[in-house]
Amino acid sequence: MKEIAIDVTGLTKRFGDRTVVHDLSMQVPKGEIFGFLGPNGSGKTTTIRLLCGLLTPDSGEGMCLGFDILKEQERIKSHVGYMTQRFSLYTDLSIRENLEFVARVYGLSDPRAAARGAIDRLGLSGRSEQLAGELSGGWKQRLALGACILPNPQLLLLDEPTAGVDPKARREFWDEIHALAAEGITVLVSTHYMDEAERCHELGYIAYGDLLARGTAQQIIDQSGLSTWIVSGEGLHQLARDLRSRPGVDMVAPFGAELHVAGRDRSALDATIEAAKRASSSHHWMRGEPSLEDVFILLMDSAKDNFS
Amino acid sequence: MRAPTYSRPAVRQPDAGFLRRTWAMIVKEFVQMRRDRMTFATMITIPVLQLVLFGFAINTDPKQLPTALLLRDDGPLTRAVLAAMKNSDYFRFTRQVRDPAMLDAMLRSGEALFAVEVPASFERDVRRGDRPALLVIADATDPVATGTAVSALQGLTDSALRRDLRGPDEKVAARPPPFEIALQQRYNPEGETRFNIVPGLLGIVLTMTMMMFTALAVTREIERGTMESLLAMPIRPVEIMIGKIAPFVLVGFVQMSIILSAAYFVFGVPIVGSLGLLIVLTTLFAAANLAVGYTFSTIAQNQLQAVQLTFFFFLPNILLSGFMFPFRGMPEWAQWLGEFLPLTHFLRIVRGIMLKGNGFTDMEVDVLALVIFVVAAMGIALVRFRRTLD
Numbered sequence A: 001m002k003e004i005a006i007d008v009t010g011l012t013k014r015f016g017d018r019t020v021v022h023d024l025s026m027q028v029p030k031g032e033i034f035g036f037l038g039p040n041g042s043g044k045t046t047t048i049r050l051l052c053g054l055l056t057p058d059s060g061e062g063m064c065l066g067f068d069i070l071k072e073q074e075r076i077k078s079h080v081g082y083m084t085q086r087f088s089l090y091t092d093l094s095i096r097e098n099l100e101f102v103a104r105v106y107g108l109s110d111p112r113a114a115a116r117g118a119i120d121r122l123g124l125s126g127r128s129e130q131l132a133g134e135l136s137g138g139w140k141q142r143l144a145l146g147a148c149i150l151p152n153p154q155l156l157l158l159d160e161p162t163a164g165v166d167p168k169a170r171r172e173f174w175d176e177i178h179a180l181a182a183e184g185i186t187v188l189v190s191t192h193y194m195d196e197a198e199r200c201h202e203l204g205y206i207a208y209g210d211l212l213a214r215g216t217a218q219q220i221i222d223q224s225g226l227s228t229w230i231v232s233g234e235g236l237h238q239l240a241r242d243l244r245s246r247p248g249v250d251m252v253a254p255f256g257a258e259l260h261v262a263g264r265d266r267s268a269l270d271a272t273i274e275a276a277k278r279a280s281s282s283h284h285w286m287r288g289e290p291s292l293e294d295v296f297i298l299l300m301d302s303a304k305d306n307f308s
Numbered sequence B: 001m002r003a004p005t006y007s008r009p010a011v012r013q014p015d016a017g018f019l020r021r022t023w024a025m026i027v028k029e030f031v032q033m034r035r036d037r038m039t040f041a042t043m044i045t046i047p048v049l050q051l052v053l054f055g056f057a058i059n060t061d062p063k064q065l066p067t068a069l070l071l072r073d074d075g076p077l078t079r080a081v082l083a084a085m086k087n088s089d090y091f092r093f094t095r096q097v098r099d100p101a102m103l104d105a106m107l108r109s110g111e112a113l114f115a116v117e118v119p120a121s122f123e124r125d126v127r128r129g130d131r132p133a134l135l136v137i138a139d140a141t142d143p144v145a146t147g148t149a150v151s152a153l154q155g156l157t158d159s160a161l162r163r164d165l166r167g168p169d170e171k172v173a174a175r176p177p178p179f180e181i182a183l184q185q186r187y188n189p190e191g192e193t194r195f196n197i198v199p200g201l202l203g204i205v206l207t208m209t210m211m212m213f214t215a216l217a218v219t220r221e222i223e224r225g226t227m228e229s230l231l232a233m234p235i236r237p238v239e240i241m242i243g244k245i246a247p248f249v250l251v252g253f254v255q256m257s258i259i260l261s262a263a264y265f266v267f268g269v270p271i272v273g274s275l276g277l278l279i280v281l282t283t284l285f286a287a288a289n290l291a292v293g294y295t296f297s298t299i300a301q302n303q304l305q306a307v308q309l310t311f312f313f314f315l316p317n318i319l320l321s322g323f324m325f326p327f328r329g330m331p332e333w334a335q336w337l338g339e340f341l342p343l344t345h346f347l348r349i350v351r352g353i354m355l356k357g358n359g360f361t362d363m364e365v366d367v368l369a370l371v372i373f374v375v376a377a378m379g380i381a382l383v384r385f386r387r388t389l390d
């Protein structure tokens, strides 16, 4: 059986009287890429901070890399690479200086050589003396990842690492993540991108502090019990408005020139669609596969209903 | 085919634009000002503080100066002279000693600004008309502090005795002064003000710059978001603190070299005592200020607050430490407050070493105070330093 890198149960974190993470349990096996999804403010960053000892949970317990997250935070820190949501290396230090600083703090035997190696691996050789603050978003992100993996961590916690990064850089980033996972490094990564979610081994969806779904992408789609129709044609905006309040329709979302209409109650949805087809012939209807995004939007909507 | 030109949206209220936009800006600034509690507090407390300090604490005609007394003779004449000194309001006899060495020690440590020695057989010599000399030693390090008292001394001799010498002694009083005052101005006999100011500047410059450097240390990391990374790394608060303070000790060293060189070569201020001791203790003082600044840094929410805190601390340092105004001329409560400022102790040290030639033992109390400052400030900083983002 695989070793478990992250094993926490019942994590709860409150700020004031607001519960930001509620009774969260999760297990991530070693060498797996775990994708963390959820709307803004749902507690992703907070959960990651709880895991690496930057926040103290109000209740709950667990182990991270075999260390107790309540008592052995300092030891966890030596083996975890945490890439913050906001760029948090020193903008007034050069790439090389940033990496050397990290190497020294983690006590690597030859910080200069380690930094040089990382610079080569990142393909930053020509720019090692450039100030980190002057880098473009994509390069900043590469540098941040480079700094994270420099001390050879066992676990990477990546908080929205690809926000604002172009598609090509994102693709390369994910190739790197997979290579690291293949070496046995466990990765927990939060993201809003569906294509990235699909590249994870396993997903967790958190909304308003609750972990609502977890599993592989296909499992999450199957569990949702969602059926989807795709419509194209003229006057979709008006159609969307009409459909929203109909029985069986849980979600209506425009995708370019199409409209996705989805619902959990299949027969009710189908009845509504039949009625719509009869009412107007200017639309073209097609049965679709629910996408991850459909599922997440639905999860978010229902969580909001419960929340408020 | 040419596309039709875009129909431009109507311009909104073309006139009154200036006032509207300015008003928008004013409203926004007011709201932001109200949110910033610290700035709000500063706006009220700075003027109040200034008023209190300038109005009540500062005194450019210092009175009640601490005076040490060595009595080798005693009698009605002696008591009359001492009473006259006391009544002049310039002298306050704080301690009577038996040993001239004690007088010197008190002057060196700054415990007394004046020392009075009544010679043996003073009484008899006055009655005989031998005009004996009453020895008064003034610590002239700060000419402003002792100047007026010294001039007051001159007129004292005759006026004092005229009233008290009656009966058989009356004829003694009638003649020109029956005794003289031998005044000895120590440490800065020429009364050069710059001898006092320039060493003091060393303290002022170090206070201002050192504190400012470290006050931004932690808040800057928080504001730039780098603190989150830093806290996630295996580094301890004490390591962060020392790492942030140490480089500036070096900066303090450079500043010290510049000021001391200028003091010696340009302003001709003597360095009577040990230069080595001065360097060591100045470094200690720099460390004290760095530690205080670092503590502010762990208290302040942002860089602006940190700067406000240092400014807040700097103000009494200038006014109450004895840099600008004579320390002993201030009322008791102000002197008491002054003892809580590192600069007060450093000024005694730097002036003591440079002008009086003081050794370590003359300034033990002040050195100890600085050490306590460093330890306390660092202790508070470590307690205040947040290891997590909770």
Ligand SMILES: Nc1ncnc2c1ncn2[C@@H]1O[C@H](COP(=O)(O)OP(=O)(O)O)[C@@H](O)[C@H]1O
Residues within 6 Å of the ligand: A015, A020, A038, A039, A040, A041, A042, A043, A044, A045, A046, A047, B389, B390
């Ligand atoms: N230090 C804090 N103090 C108070 N509230 C916080 C703090 N950090 C996060 N929050 C709140 O907790 C909620 C979850 O935040 P976060 O974990 O950053 O969400 P996510 O990363 O999923 O966008 C947000 O509503 C945020 O405002």
Ligand SMILES: [Mg+2]
Residues within 6 Å of the ligand: A041, A044, A045, A046, A085, A159
């Ligand atoms: Mg976040």
